[in-house]
Amino acid sequence: MxxxxxxxxxxxxxxxxxxxxxxxxxxxxxxxxxxxxxxxxxxxxxxxxxxxxxxxxxxxxxxxxxxxxxxxxxxxxxxxxxxxxxxxxxxxxxxxxxxxxxxxxxxxxxxxxxxxxxxxxxxxxxxxxxxxxxxxxxLDAARDWMLLLGRKTARERIASLLTLMVKRTIRPDGEVMGNSSRIELPITREAMANYLGLTIETVSRQLTKLKNDGIIGIEGKRAITIPDLGALLAETGDDEDGGMIV
Amino acid sequence: MxxxxxxxxxxxxxxxxxxxxxxxxxxxxxxxxxxxxxxxxxxxxxxxxxxxxxxxxxxxxxxxxxxxxxxxxxxxxxxxxxxxxxxxxxxxxxxxxxxxxxxxxxxxxxxxxxxxxxxxxxxxxxxxxxxxxxxxxxLDAARDWMLLLGRKTARERIASLLTLMVKRTIRPDGEVMGNSSRIELPITREAMANYLGLTIETVSRQLTKLKNDGIIGIEGKRAITIPDLGALLAETGDDEDGGMIV
DNA sequence: CGTCGCATTGAACCGATTCAAATCCAGTGG
DNA sequence: CCACTGGATTTGAATCGGTTCAATGCGACG
Known part of the structure; x- marks a missing residue:
C-alpha cells in the first residue's frame, strides 16, 4: 500500500x-x-x-x-x-x-x-x-491565481503553469534541481485542467500549439522541454518579473 | 478632501x-x-x-x-x-x-x-x-473565489456575489443590519465585473435576466431587492450551505 | 438644457467547450 | 516477441457562452 x-x-x-x-x-x-x-x-x-x-x-x-x-x-x-x-x-x-x-x-x-x-x-x-x-x-499565491482564472487566456494559463513548474525546480537557496530546461509534470492533464479552470481538451490543444510555435518541446506525456525560458515567460501575460511568487 | x-x-x-x-x-x-x-x-x-x-x-x-x-x-x-x-x-x-x-x-x-x-x-x-x-x-475566501472564477457561469457568479453581499449585512453576532431583502451595492458595475472575472456588459445582462426571472428586483443603479433568498441561493451553483464563508 | 459618467441593449464575433472519434502507450498475458 | 486491453491523450467539428464593438438610455449636476 x-x-x-x-x-x-x-x-x-x-x-x-x-x-x-x-x-x-x-x-x-x-x-x-x-x-x-x-x-x-x-x-x-x-x-x-x-x-x-x-x-x-x-x-x-x-x-x-x-x-x-x-x-x-x-x-x-x-x-x-x-x-x-x-x-x-x-x-x-x-x-x-x-x-x-x-x-x-x-x-x-x-x-x-x-x-x-x-x-x-x-x-x-x-x-x-x-x-x-x-x-x-x-494567500498571495491564491490571489495571483485569481488573476489567472479571471482574466488570462488558455495559452497564457498554460504558459503560467509551466513557468510555475520551472520555478518550483529552483530551490530557495538558488540551487537548481536538475536541468531546468526540462521539467517533469507531476500531474495529469486532468489535474492541469482543474488547476487552470480549463478542459483537458483545451490543455492538450494549447500544449501542442505552444510546441508548434517552438516555445516548448513535448517528451512523452509527462515531460516538456523549454529551449528558451524567456520566450515562455513572454507568453504568460505577466509583466516581466511580475507576480508568480513561488 | x-x-x-x-x-x-x-x-x-x-x-x-x-x-x-x-x-x-x-x-x-x-x-x-x-x-x-x-x-x-x-x-x-x-x-x-x-x-x-x-x-x-x-x-x-x-x-x-x-x-x-x-x-x-x-x-x-x-x-x-x-x-x-x-x-x-x-x-x-x-x-x-x-x-x-x-x-x-x-x-x-x-x-x-x-x-x-x-x-x-x-x-x-x-x-x-x-x-x-x-x-x-x-485564504479560504480566496480559494472559494477561485472556484467561482474557474468554473462558474456568469449567472452563478452574479448570484454568488449578491449572496456574499447579503451575508455581509449580517453581523457575526447574528444581528441583521438593515433589511436583508434589500441591499445596497457598494461597488460599480465595473468593480463587480473585475471581481467576477466578467465584462460590465455581461454583468448588466445577467442582472436584468435575474430580474426578468423574478429572482431579484432592481432599484436604480445601486440597490437590489431579494424577494426570496432561497431562490437566489439556488442560482449560485453552490451546494446548499456550501462554501461562501464570509 | 446640455453634458458627462455610468449602465443597458443589440448584433457580430471568437475562444473555449462539448461531443465524438482516433491515437498513443504501458502493462498483461499468450 | 507480439497482440490485446484500458486509460490517458490528442485531434476534429459543431456549438455556445461571453466578449467586443457600437449605439442608446438614464440621472445627476452645472
Missing amino acids: NTAKIEFSECGDCPIRHRAVCSRCETDELEQLNKIKFYKSYPAGQTIAIRGEPLQNVASIVAGTATLTRSIEDGRTQMVGLLLPSDFIGRPGRDTLQYDVTAVSDVTLCCFQRKPFEKLLEDLPHVRERLLEMALDE | NTAKIEFSECGDCPIRHRAVCSRCETDELEQLNKIKFYKSYPAGQTIAIRGEPLQNVASIVAGTATLTRSIEDGRTQMVGLLLPSDFIGRPGRDTLQYDVTAVSDVTLCCFQRKPFEKLLEDLPHVRERLLEMALDE
Missing part, C-alpha cells in the same frame, strides 16, 4: 527541515514537536481528506505532491492549491477542512494530532510565526 | 473593536497599540497604495470599502479582495504590497507604521493570533 518509504525519523535529517512549519525552531522547540509527530503515507491517487469531515490531524508534506480541490455536485472541479513538500495541511482553530486533499504522487506526511498541536502552538512562537508567514504566502 | 470624519479616538469607542486585528486584546495590549496608531482618510475613488511601492504602514479599515486588485499592462484587471471595515491592509515581514489598494467609498484607516508594528507584534500574542486567523479566513 504505502510505497513512499520513510528513511529517517529524526527531525535533523528531515528533508523539509528548512522550509516547513518547523523551519525556525531551535533544538528545544523541535524536540517538543518531535515528541508528538508521527508519519503517514498515502499511495498516488488516494484521498487524504474530504471536505467537511472532522479533521483529526494537521500535517506537513514531507515527500510527494498533493492537491487541494473544491468541487460542486455536477462534477465541476477547481483545484485551489498544489501542495509540495514543506506545505502545511489543515488549520489550527478549525475542526473541518474546506477542501478535498488528494495525493497525486505517493505522499508522506509528518502529522500532529490537531488538539495537542494547537496546545503546543501557544508555547512555540517560531512555529506560529512561520505558520503566519506561510499562510500569507499562500 | 477627507469626507469620512472621525468621531472617536479612543479604542474603546472604535466601531471595529470586536472584529479587527486588535479584537482579542486586553486593555494593556490595546494601550500599546493605541500609542502608535493614527488615522488616515481617503475619499472615494482614491488610490491608497500601488503594487510594488514600498509600504510604510499597515492598517485596519475602520470605515468604508476598499478593493485589492491585480492587473496587467493591457488593462485586464482582476479584483482579488474586497476590503470591508475590520479588514487588514499590508503584511508584516514584507515591505512591498503585491496589489493595488483603492478606496471605492470614503475610507478611514487606523494605521500603524510597519516597522514599529512588527516590533510590537512580538509582545502582543493576541494580535499575532488574530492576524493568523484573519489570514487563514482570507
Whole structure:
C-alpha cells in the first residue's frame, strides 16, 4: 500500500527541515514537536481528506505532491492549491477542512494530532510565526491565481503553469534541481485542467500549439522541454518579473 | 478632501473593536497599540497604495470599502479582495504590497507604521493570533473565489456575489443590519465585473435576466431587492450551505 | 438644457467547450 | 516477441457562452 518509504525519523535529517512549519525552531522547540509527530503515507491517487469531515490531524508534506480541490455536485472541479513538500495541511482553530486533499504522487506526511498541536502552538512562537508567514504566502499565491482564472487566456494559463513548474525546480537557496530546461509534470492533464479552470481538451490543444510555435518541446506525456525560458515567460501575460511568487 | 470624519479616538469607542486585528486584546495590549496608531482618510475613488511601492504602514479599515486588485499592462484587471471595515491592509515581514489598494467609498484607516508594528507584534500574542486567523479566513475566501472564477457561469457568479453581499449585512453576532431583502451595492458595475472575472456588459445582462426571472428586483443603479433568498441561493451553483464563508 | 459618467441593449464575433472519434502507450498475458 | 486491453491523450467539428464593438438610455449636476 504505502510505497513512499520513510528513511529517517529524526527531525535533523528531515528533508523539509528548512522550509516547513518547523523551519525556525531551535533544538528545544523541535524536540517538543518531535515528541508528538508521527508519519503517514498515502499511495498516488488516494484521498487524504474530504471536505467537511472532522479533521483529526494537521500535517506537513514531507515527500510527494498533493492537491487541494473544491468541487460542486455536477462534477465541476477547481483545484485551489498544489501542495509540495514543506506545505502545511489543515488549520489550527478549525475542526473541518474546506477542501478535498488528494495525493497525486505517493505522499508522506509528518502529522500532529490537531488538539495537542494547537496546545503546543501557544508555547512555540517560531512555529506560529512561520505558520503566519506561510499562510500569507499562500494567500498571495491564491490571489495571483485569481488573476489567472479571471482574466488570462488558455495559452497564457498554460504558459503560467509551466513557468510555475520551472520555478518550483529552483530551490530557495538558488540551487537548481536538475536541468531546468526540462521539467517533469507531476500531474495529469486532468489535474492541469482543474488547476487552470480549463478542459483537458483545451490543455492538450494549447500544449501542442505552444510546441508548434517552438516555445516548448513535448517528451512523452509527462515531460516538456523549454529551449528558451524567456520566450515562455513572454507568453504568460505577466509583466516581466511580475507576480508568480513561488 | 477627507469626507469620512472621525468621531472617536479612543479604542474603546472604535466601531471595529470586536472584529479587527486588535479584537482579542486586553486593555494593556490595546494601550500599546493605541500609542502608535493614527488615522488616515481617503475619499472615494482614491488610490491608497500601488503594487510594488514600498509600504510604510499597515492598517485596519475602520470605515468604508476598499478593493485589492491585480492587473496587467493591457488593462485586464482582476479584483482579488474586497476590503470591508475590520479588514487588514499590508503584511508584516514584507515591505512591498503585491496589489493595488483603492478606496471605492470614503475610507478611514487606523494605521500603524510597519516597522514599529512588527516590533510590537512580538509582545502582543493576541494580535499575532488574530492576524493568523484573519489570514487563514482570507485564504479560504480566496480559494472559494477561485472556484467561482474557474468554473462558474456568469449567472452563478452574479448570484454568488449578491449572496456574499447579503451575508455581509449580517453581523457575526447574528444581528441583521438593515433589511436583508434589500441591499445596497457598494461597488460599480465595473468593480463587480473585475471581481467576477466578467465584462460590465455581461454583468448588466445577467442582472436584468435575474430580474426578468423574478429572482431579484432592481432599484436604480445601486440597490437590489431579494424577494426570496432561497431562490437566489439556488442560482449560485453552490451546494446548499456550501462554501461562501464570509 | 446640455453634458458627462455610468449602465443597458443589440448584433457580430471568437475562444473555449462539448461531443465524438482516433491515437498513443504501458502493462498483461499468450 | 507480439497482440490485446484500458486509460490517458490528442485531434476534429459543431456549438455556445461571453466578449467586443457600437449605439442608446438614464440621472445627476452645472
